[in-house]
Amino acid sequence: xxxxxxxxxxxxxxxxxxxxxxxxxxxxxxxxxxxxxxxxxxxxxxxxxxxxxxxxxxxxxxxxxxxxxxxxxxxxxxxxxxxxxxxxxxxxxxxxxxxxxxxxxxxxxxxxxxxxxxxxxxxxxxxxxxxxxxxxxxxxxxxxxxxxxxxxxxxxxxxxxxxxxxxxxxxxxxxxxxxxxxxxxxxxxxxxxxxxxxxxxxxxxxxxxxxxxxxxxxxxxxxxxxxxxxxxxxxxxxxxxxxxxxxxxxxxxxxxxxxxxxxxxxxxxxxxxxxxxxxxxxxxxxxxxxxxxxxxxxxxxxxxxxxxxxxxxxxxxxxxxxxxxxxxxxxxxxxxxxxxxxxxxxxxxxxxxxxxxxxxxxxxxxx
Amino acid sequence: xxxxxxxxxxxxxxxxxxxxxxxxxxxxxxxxxxxxxxxxxxxxxxxxxxxxxxxxxxxxxxxxxxxxxxxxxxxxxxxxxxxxxxxxxxxxxxxxxxxxxxxxxxxxxxxxxxxxxxxxxxxxxxxxxxxxxxxxxxxxxxxxxxxxxxxxxxxxxxxxxxxxxxxxxxxxxxxxxxxxxxxxxxxxxxxxxxxxxxxxxxxxxxxxxxxxxxxxxxxxxxxxxxxxxxxxxxxxxxxxxxxxxxxxxxxxxxxxxxxxxxxxxxxxxxxxxxxxxxxxxxxxxxxxxxxxxxxxxxxxxxxxxxxxxxxxxxxxxxxxxxxxxxxxxxxxxxxxxxxxxxxxxxxxxxxxxxxxxxxxxxxxxxxxxxxxxxxxxxxxxxxxxxxxxxxxxxxxxxxxxxxxxxxxxxxxxxxxxxxxxxxxxxxxxxxxxx
Numbered sequence: 001x002x003x004x005x006x007x008x009x010x011x012x013x014x015x016x017x018x019x020x021x022x023x024x025x026x027x028x029x030x031x032x033x034x035x036x037x038x039x040x041x042x043x044x045x046x047x048x049x050x051x052x053x054x055x056x057x058x059x060x061x062x063x064x065x066x067x068x069x070x071x072x073x074x075x076x077x078x079x080x081x082x083x084x085x086x087x088x089x090x091x092x093x094x095x096x097x098x099x100x101x102x103x104x105x106x107x108x109x110x111x112x113x114x115x116x117x118x119x120x121x122x123x124x125x126x127x128x129x130x131x132x133x134x135x136x137x138x139x140x141x142x143x144x145x146x147x148x149x150x151x152x153x154x155x156x157x158x159x160x161x162x163x164x165x166x167x168x169x170x171x172x173x174x175x176x177x178x179x180x181x182x183x184x185x186x187x188x189x190x191x192x193x194x195x196x197x198x199x200x201x202x203x204x205x206x207x208x209x210x211x212x213x214x215x216x217x218x219x220x221x222x223x224x225x226x227x228x229x230x231x232x233x234x235x236x237x238x239x240x241x242x243x244x245x246x247x248x249x250x251x252x253x254x255x256x257x258x259x260x261x262x263x264x265x266x267x268x269x270x271x272x273x274x275x276x277x278x279x280x281x282x283x284x285x286x287x288x289x290x291x292x293x294x295x296x297x298x299x300x301x302x303x304x305x306x307x308x309x310x311x312x313x314x315x316x317x318x319x320x321x322x323x324x325x326x327x328x329x330x331x332x333x334x335x336x337x338x339x340x341x342x343x344x345x346x347x348x349x350x351x352x353x354x355x356x357x358x359x360x361x362x363x364x365x366x367x
Numbered sequence: 368x369x370x371x372x373x374x375x376x377x378x379x380x381x382x383x384x385x386x387x388x389x390x391x392x393x394x395x396x397x398x399x400x401x402x403x404x405x406x407x408x409x410x411x412x413x414x415x416x417x418x419x420x421x422x423x424x425x426x427x428x429x430x431x432x433x434x435x436x437x438x439x440x441x442x443x444x445x446x447x448x449x450x451x452x453x454x455x456x457x458x459x460x461x462x463x464x465x466x467x468x469x470x471x472x473x474x475x476x477x478x479x480x481x482x483x484x485x486x487x488x489x490x491x492x493x494x495x496x497x498x499x500x501x502x503x504x505x506x507x508x509x510x511x512x513x514x515x516x517x518x519x520x521x522x523x524x525x526x527x528x529x530x531x532x533x534x535x536x537x538x539x540x541x542x543x544x545x546x547x548x549x550x551x552x553x554x555x556x557x558x559x560x561x562x563x564x565x566x567x568x569x570x571x572x573x574x575x576x577x578x579x580x581x582x583x584x585x586x587x588x589x590x591x592x593x594x595x596x597x598x599x600x601x602x603x604x605x606x607x608x609x610x611x612x613x614x615x616x617x618x619x620x621x622x623x624x625x626x627x628x629x630x631x632x633x634x635x636x637x638x639x640x641x642x643x644x645x646x647x648x649x650x651x652x653x654x655x656x657x658x659x660x661x662x663x664x665x666x667x668x669x670x671x672x673x674x675x676x677x678x679x680x681x682x683x684x685x686x687x688x689x690x691x692x693x694x695x696x697x698x699x700x701x702x703x704x705x706x707x708x709x710x711x712x713x714x715x716x717x718x719x720x721x722x723x724x725x726x727x728x729x730x731x732x733x734x735x736x737x738x739x740x741x742x743x744x745x746x747x748x749x750x751x752x753x754x755x756x757x758x759x760x761x762x763x764x765x766x767x768x769x770x771x772x773x774x775x776x777x778x779x780x781x782x783x784x785x786x787x788x789x790x791x792x793x794x795x796x797x798x799x800x801x
Contacts, residue, residue: 007686007698011784013770015383015535015691015718021725021777076725118726118778237731294731294744 021117025077027235029084031226032284036088038222039215042146043092047215050099051087057100058083058107058128065112078117079107085125085285088216089277089324090132093144102132122331123291126281126324133324141319143212159212161275161320180205206274213276220274227283236287239296243303244282244310249273251311259315278310281323291331298334298341305330305337374609377738378601379771381692383535383718385651387658392546393647395662396675400470402445402666403455403703404430407463410509411437416464422449426474427642430466433499439512440502442642444664447471458688458695458702459508465703468666482640486557494561494637501636502643502706506628508689510707513633516623517561524620526564527611528555528593530571530627533604534690536712539647542660544571544627548579554630555593557637562623567593568614572600602692603769609738628709643706650676652691652713654683663704669711670700683713691718692770725778733772733782739765743772743782750785755792763789 040047062079066072073079086103106128111120133140143159183204192199205211209219217223230236249269256267273279286292286306293302306326313322407413414431418424424443431441443466451467486494499514528551530544544551559567569581574597581593598604598613607624628646635641644665651658656677663672669688673679687694688702691712704711733743741762749758763786770783 007683007696009696009698010685011781011787012687012694012696012768013692013774013783014685014687014694014696014712014714015381015774016720016722016779017379017382017775017777018720019775019777020721020723020779021728022723024728024730024777073725116726118728289730290728292729294729294734 021078022076024235025081027233028230028284029077029081031230031235032084032088032216034226035216035219035222035280036084038209038219039088039092039217042209042218043144043215046144047092049096050090050092050094050215051084053096054087054090054099054103055080055083057103058086061104061107061109061112064108066116069116071116073116076117078111082106082111082125082128085216085280086128086132088280089125089129089214091140091143091213092146092215093142094136094139098132098136098139102128105131118290121291121334123285123288123327125288126285126327129324130328133319137319145212146218159276159320160206160271161314164271164275164320177205177210179208179210203270203274206271217277217280220279223279223283227279230283236283237299239299240287240292240303240306241283243300244286244307245273247304247307248278248282248310249307251308255311255315272314276314276321277323281327282306286327286330291334293334293337293341295338295341295345297344298337301337301340302330302334305333372596372613373599373601373604374612374738376740377736377771378603378609379736379774381533381535381602381774383691385535385653385658387651389538389542389660393542393660393662396648396664396667396672398445398470398664399667399671401450401668402443402447402468402470402664403668403701404441404444404466404468404666405455405457405463405703405705406431406441406465407457408441408510408665408705408707409437409439409504410511411435411439411515413463414438414441416452416466418443418449418452418466420449420452423447423472424449424468425472427644429502429642430468433502433512437512437515439504439510439514440500440642441466442502442644442665443468444644444666445470446474458697460695484638484640486560486637489637491561494557497637497640498633501632501641503629503632503636504643504706506626506632506646506707506709507624508707510705513629517558520562520621520623522563522565523623524565525611525615525622526555526558526562526567527614527622527624528567528569528627528630529605529610529624530569531598531600531605531610532572533600533602534692536651536658537649537690537710538651539649539660539709540627541571541573543631543647544569544579545576547627547631548576550634551627551630552580552593553638554632554634557633558623558625558630564623566591568596569593570596570598570610570614572598572604602771602774603738603767606738606767606769608767646704646706646708648672648704648708649710649712651710652683652687653715653718654679654681654713656680665706666703668701668703669697669708672704672711673700673713679713681715684716684719685712685714687712687714692774693768722779724780727776727778727780730777732775732777736771736775738769738771739767741766743786747780747782747785750789755789758789759793764793766790 058079062074083103086106087099090099106124110122110124110127114120181201184199184201188198207220231238252267252272253269254265257263293299309326309329310323313325406416412434415434417432418430426446428443429440430443433439445468447468447470449466450469454462455465456462495514495518503513504510530540532540575595596614603609632643645662647660648663649660650672659676661672685696687696688708688711690710727744737743746758746763766786768783768787773783
């Protein structure tokens with residue numbers, strides 16, 4: 001400049017989209033807050049301790065390997081998000097060291113050891129949860145009663161999904177709370193009567209989160225609402241959650257009724273979707289771009305696989321819950337999906353001659 | 368009129384609020400006290416200097432003669448004394464000689480009545496000679512001399528006048544089409560006579576400016592009218608492949624793309640015998656007090672234009688020529704306007720935003736927006752590992768370096784910067800082979 005001061009040079013482009021990796025991460029974390037708040041409201045201090053220790057574990061796990069590489073990556077938000085997700089998948093009364101160790105494992109071993117953000121091949125948060133499930137199976141399935149919701153009838157200490165499984169499947173007959181019955185009545189009279197349908201009791205409790213479960217997984221409604229915001233803002237892409245829900249719902253509807261002797265096409269989709277960690281995993285964990293395919297077809301295949309494996313694990317697995325392992329299994333098959341995807345697009349390109357003279361076969365393999 | 372159309376794959380809507388109230392018609396910028404005239408404002412070799420230090424030059428006098436193919440004449444944009452002839456850095460990289468002229472004397476051209484040649488009675492060669500003489504080059508980088516384009520081609524499929532400005536901050540072409548519609552269309556008519564295109568299309572965004580004469584008075588009946596296309600200004604709609612796709616849904620046949628400013632320069636040179644000594648420049652950006660389009664003399668230091676626009680609001684974070692997405696950053700205010708300087712953009716820190724690089728998280732946004740359907744993430748990984756030939760197998764060669772991928776990348780991975788390096792290396796290698 002004329003004052004003698006010179007300006008910085010650089011490479012084009014010089015303007016950018018305002019969205020950065022850290023804004024994406026913090027945005028997703030923010031979207032999880034309503035569901036977390038509901039969990040804190042229900043469980044109180046123990047839940048806060050679980051989530052805090054998990055986040056702390058994740059941050060330490062992120063800082064340790066990045067200190068070795070002399071890169072400061074804490075404020076990109078990815079470790080915070082991992083810690084938050086691990087904490088939200090834990091039962092409220094669990095010993096605080098378990099979420100901390102699980103989250104540390106997630107960021108330090110699953111992510112950091114492979115080179116940090118972007119280089120891991122396994123979903124860190126779910127790997128952390130799986131780590132805890134394998135090491136502390138009893139602790140991971142002893143649920144604390146929510147202290148705020150006195151009229152919840154289930155005192156057996158099992159989640160709806162657990163009860164359902166003990167019964168051999170189907171909707172877990174839990175005595176509904178008074179909130180549930182009044183909302184169900186209102187819905188039935190106001191809305192469903194118009195279609196000649198009726199909502200049985202218990203589902204409202206299930207959806208709003210008036211039940212036993214992990215800290216952040218209680219309220220399916222709040223998780224869905226947050227996902228809608230993220231989908232609309234294109235923070236997460238619709239392909240993965242949609243295909244997970246579609247394949248899981250289809251399988252549950254088709255075969256879910258068999259185990260309780262109801263025959264085909266009688267499975268309880270609503271119950272299956274709203275119970276356990278299904279929604280949190282489908283909308284917030286599985287779409288992690290790092291560990292999922294990046295082409296549309298690949299994402300759909302990945303999601304369908306997760307839905308199917310979840311159904312199989314929930315029906316025949318050793319535990320009532322199977323979403324976490326379903327995602328981890330599909331993470332392992334991402335390279336195979338990529339190859340399949342490339343083969344399919346090559347085949348499609350060879351069938352349709354490129355209309356505009358570009359030889360698509362040269363390019364199709366790339367995505 | 369045809370409804371808004373655009374290309375099929377990718378592209379970005381740039382979310383930068385940068386519109387301003389433009390004075391009509393566009394104002395002439397103040398004459399510079401000193402003009403710095405690069406002898407290389409075109410694709411080929413730098414022009415041969417034909418003036419000496421201390422010599423008095425009149426406005427419009429040749430200061431540099433074209434030297435070989437793709438080179439073009441360079442003219443003095445102001446009258447004055449040649450103070451210096453020195454080598455300085457070109458904003459796009461490399462360096463070239465420049466003639467520094469200190470303003471002096473009178474504008475013998477400005478006061479006089481304009482010459483007026485009737486081009487319909489001129490032959491093809493006569494027109495080409497005028498275009499070559501007056502140093503008319505394409506106003507888009509790299510500034511191909513129009514003579515070289517025209518003398519090679521004839522009876523082309525499509526002549527496309529590209530008035531789209533899909534980058535933020537650029538407004539000069541739209542202003543020119545609005546203010547000088549008749550002159551631009553006259554230039555287009557001259558080009559049609561030389562090139563004999565089957566179709567002539569004006570691609571712009573928005574409604575057709577009132578009074579833009581699409582049918583030429585006195586044209587032979589078999590000559591089709593110029594078609595007007597209103598295209599959505601999704602970036603990079605102004606690139607050749609995207610233009611063709613939007614206009615005809617096909618890959619380029621035999622097409623020539625020109626800017627309205629190029630057509631205007633053709634009109635000026637052929638009809639009025641005026642050399643290319645001024646151009647419309649968009650002077651904009653968040654760091655600027657009063658953004659405007661100005662008609663500036665070639666060789667005007669950009670600092671003069673910025674001063675005329677009220678100066679800076681605060682220290683600019685980046686000073687860029689030719690647009691925020693495809694431009695070149697410069698580090699001082701003495702860089703002069705050339706025939707291809709379509710804009711001077713002073714970006715503030717907020718517009719530049721965070722440059723903090725984080726690793727690729729494979730979000731796939733780069734592939735989503737790539738108008739050439741490439742996978743920038745994959746190409747970058749290959750280039751990073753030195754697997755250049757593999758990257759070219761996967762289509763790196765069709766990258767137009769539009770930078771849409773880098774614009775959306777949340778990790779600020781220097782995608783397009785790496786591709787430019789590879790493409791330039793390839794071009795240099797090709798040059799070496801010839």
